[in-house]
Amino acid sequence: MKTYLTQVWDISYKDIRLEMRTRQMAVSVLVIVIALMIVTNLAIPKSVDATFTTTATVIWLCILIASFMVVMRNFVIEYDQIGFHGLIMCPVPRDAIYLGKVVSNLIFLLVIESILFPLSSILFDVPLLTPTVAAITGMATIGIVAAGTLFAAISVNTKAREIMLPVLFFPAVIPIVLAAVDATQNALNPSYGANILEDIGVLAALSLAIIATSAILFNFAVDE
Amino acid sequence: MLLQNRIMLGLILIAMMSALYLIFIMVPTDVNLGVSQRIFYIHVPLAVLSLIPPIIVFITSILYLVRRSPQWDALAHSSVEVGLLFTTLALVTGSIWARPTWGVWWTWDPVLTTFLILWLVYLGYLLIRSYTAEPDKRARFSAIVGILGSINALAVYLASELWRTIHPDKVIGPAAEENALDPAIQLGILVSFIAILLLFAYTIIFRTRLHSAVNQIGSLRDQIDDLVYRISNK
Numbered sequence: 001m002k003t004y005l006t007q008v009w010d011i012s013y014k015d016i017r018l019e020m021r022t023r024q025m026a027v028s029v030l031v032i033v034i035a036l037m038i039v040t041n042l043a044i045p046k047s048v049d050a051t052f053t054t055t056a057t058v059i060w061l062c063i064l065i066a067s068f069m070v071v072m073r074n075f076v077i078e079y080d081q082i083g084f085h086g087l088i089m090c091p092v093p094r095d096a097i098y099l100g101k102v103v104s105n106l107i108f109l110l111v112i113e114s115i116l117f118p119l120s121s122i123l124f125d126v127p128l129l130t131p132t133v134a135a136i137t138g139m140a141t142i143g144i145v146a147a148g149t150l151f152a153a154i155s156v157n158t159k160a161r162e163i164m165l166p167v168l169f170f171p172a173v174i175p176i177v178l179a180a181v182d183a184t185q186n187a188l189n190p191s192y193g194a195n196i197l198e199d200i201g202v203l204a205a206l207s208l209a210i211i212a213t214s215a216i217l218f219n220f221a222v223d224e
Numbered sequence: 225m226l227l228q229n230r231i232m233l234g235l236i237l238i239a240m241m242s243a244l245y246l247i248f249i250m251v252p253t254d255v256n257l258g259v260s261q262r263i264f265y266i267h268v269p270l271a272v273l274s275l276i277p278p279i280i281v282f283i284t285s286i287l288y289l290v291r292r293s294p295q296w297d298a299l300a301h302s303s304v305e306v307g308l309l310f311t312t313l314a315l316v317t318g319s320i321w322a323r324p325t326w327g328v329w330w331t332w333d334p335v336l337t338t339f340l341i342l343w344l345v346y347l348g349y350l351l352i353r354s355y356t357a358e359p360d361k362r363a364r365f366s367a368i369v370g371i372l373g374s375i376n377a378l379a380v381y382l383a384s385e386l387w388r389t390i391h392p393d394k395v396i397g398p399a400a401e402e403n404a405l406d407p408a409i410q411l412g413i414l415v416s417f418i419a420i421l422l423l424f425a426y427t428i429i430f431r432t433r434l435h436s437a438v439n440q441i442g443s444l445r446d447q448i449d450d451l452v453y454r455i456s457n458k
Contacts, residue, residue, distance in 0.1 A: 147372075154365045158355040167351055171344040172372055174337075213375065217368045220289045 007092045011100025015074060016107060025073045030112050032069065033062045034119065041123060055124040056184035060177050062116060063109070063137075064144065064170070070108045071148035072165050074101065075156040084156075088222050098149065098218035102211065105145045113137060132187040135200050140180035143207030147172045150214040153221050176206045232426050239419035243412070251412040260324045265412050267317035269420040271339070274314050276424070277307030278342070281349075282374035285367035294439045295432075297363040300370050301353065302431035306424060308346040315339055338376075345373035359442065 019025055040058045078084040087097060117137070121128040148169050155165040183199035247265045254261035280303040288296035318336070319329050330336065349369045356362040 150368070150372075154352070154368060157361060157365070158352060159357065160355045164348075164352060164355055167344075167348045168369060171341050171348065172376065174341055175376075213372065217371065220364055221368055223364065 004093070004096060007096040008099045008103060011087070011092070011097055012103035012107065015101070015104035018077070019108065025070060026108055026111055029066050029069045029073075029108075030115060033066045033112065033116060036065060037062050037116070037120065037123065051124065051126060052185045052188040055120065055126045055128070055188065056181045058124075059116070059120055059128075059184065060140075060181050063113065063141065064173065064177060066112050066116075067105075067109055067141070067144045067148050068166060068169060070112070071105050071145065071152040071169075072155070072161070074105055074108070074149075075152045076161070079156045094219040094222055095215040097222070098153075098215050101149045101153075102142075102146055105149055106142060109141055109145060110138075113141065126188055128188070130187065132196050132200075133184060136180060136183045136187060136196075136203060139200055139203035139207055140176055140183075143176040143203065143210045144173050146207065146211040146214050147176075150218055150221065153218060176203065176210070179203055179206060229430075232422070236419065236422045236426060239415065239422055243416035243419040246408075246412040246415050251408045252406065258324075260321055263317050263321045265416040266420070267314060267321060268413060269417040270310050270317060271314040272417070273420060273424050274307060274310040274339070274342070277303040277310070277346075278374040278376075278378075280428075281307070281370040285370035285374070288363060288367045289371075294363070295436060297367065298435035298439060299428075299432050300367065301435050302428050304346050304349045304366075304370065305431055306427045308343065308350065309427070310424065311339060311343045311346060315343060341376060342373070345369070345376055349373060359439075 037058060040061065044054055044058075075084065078087065088094075090097070117128050117133070120126075148165075151165055151168040151172065155161045155168065158164045179199070179202055183196065183203060186199060187196055243265065247262055251262070251265075253259060281300045284296045284300040284303070287293070288300065315336075318339075322331065323329050349366055352369055353362050353366050356365055
């Protein structure tokens with residue numbers, strides 16, 4: 001078990017070290033997502049009296065776009081320089097490669113979210129920095145990244161990878177994004193009287209189901 | 225044309241004509257919904273049958289990944305094509321009915337939304353096939369998309385059961401109440417269901433044969449190319 005976890009961490013650490021040396025992905029994704037947040041914020045009419053719903057929707061839209069860019073970039077860099085073929089030939093289980101990629105993508109996205117949430121809290125003037133919102137975000141991000149990593153591994157092998165990833169990825173994560181938006185707006189406004197623990201439970205179950213199915217299917221996706 | 229094809233097409237024609245006769249002449253007009261309710265005789269079988277391809281795709285995609293037999297890939301591919309056609313028709317007929325009844329062409333009801341997601345998944349499946357050049361990769365990738373997409377389809381049924389919805393209650397199938405329908409309406413739905421089921425089965429069988437033939441031609445072409453290459457290098 002320890003060896004397996006070490007293999008997973010080694011694969012993730014390789015991606016993290018690459019990003020720390022180049023600092024290409026996190027910065028560019030963050031700039032794009034902040035620009036998107038400002039544009040959507042300006043596009044929403046001032047008269048709209050639904051701050052919690054609007055905030056939750058805009059934040060999850062930004063996270064979805066950020067996750068699309070993160071998972072794609074993580075695979076493209078490696079695939080274009082034939083590094084992915086070397087990774088496949090490593091004497092480690094294929095699902096360890098998948099989980100390693102999921103962990104590195106998750107860390108990148110959590111870093112982006114750790115900047116995005118305080119910024120949104122200021123821009124939208126809503127209390128986003130609470131343990132409940134953090135738990136919801138963590139659970140939903142795991143599911144989104146798990147699905148995105150599998151679809152990125154597939155899309156990168158196709159002729160139109162930039163088109164294929166959103167076509168496959170967005171419909172697959174609609175249930176988890178809907179659940180995350182719903183849970184976030186419930187967490188922002190306790191007067192809704194919703195059971196937040198139940199919302200977090202649903203998100204955890206969805207993420208677990210996605211990660212388990214994707215880990216099995218990844219073995220077939222990279223069966224060179 | 226094969227004799228069994230002609231028999232099947234003849235049966236579909238008879239069933240379709242009988243269904244049209246029942247829908248437009250025999251069955252009474254609904255007291256509450258009026259004439260627009262007649263589209264249900266087409267919409268309900270289309271929507272119910274749209275839920276069968278995900279089951280076929282799920283099973284055949286797993287079988288393909290385990291056994292790597294092209295026939296399972298051909299069956300999954302055909303089911304998605306027919307599924308896309310039936311889902312499109314179910315969405316269009318439902319939308320035509322919704323306009324006079326709900327006052328809108330579309331509403332973000334869970335059942336409708338999930339059908340739209342299913343439709344998008346089918347499109348994604350067909351796109352990944354057309355954008356992947358190598359036959360082995362194409363079949364593997366589409367099988368993975370097929371398995372995940374089919375799990376998504378399960379949400380279609382669960383959504384109508386669990387989430388609050390404005391979609392009408394089920395009047396046929398396991399979740400229907402007893403004696404929910406007039407006998408003439410029941411006969412109308414039954415005959416149009418049989419007609420559309422025959423069309424569904426025929427299209428899947430026809431497309432599967434076509435895809436299998438295309439696969440065989442492809443592998444024969446590869447063998448010929450291989451042979452020509454060996455002869456030219458002697």
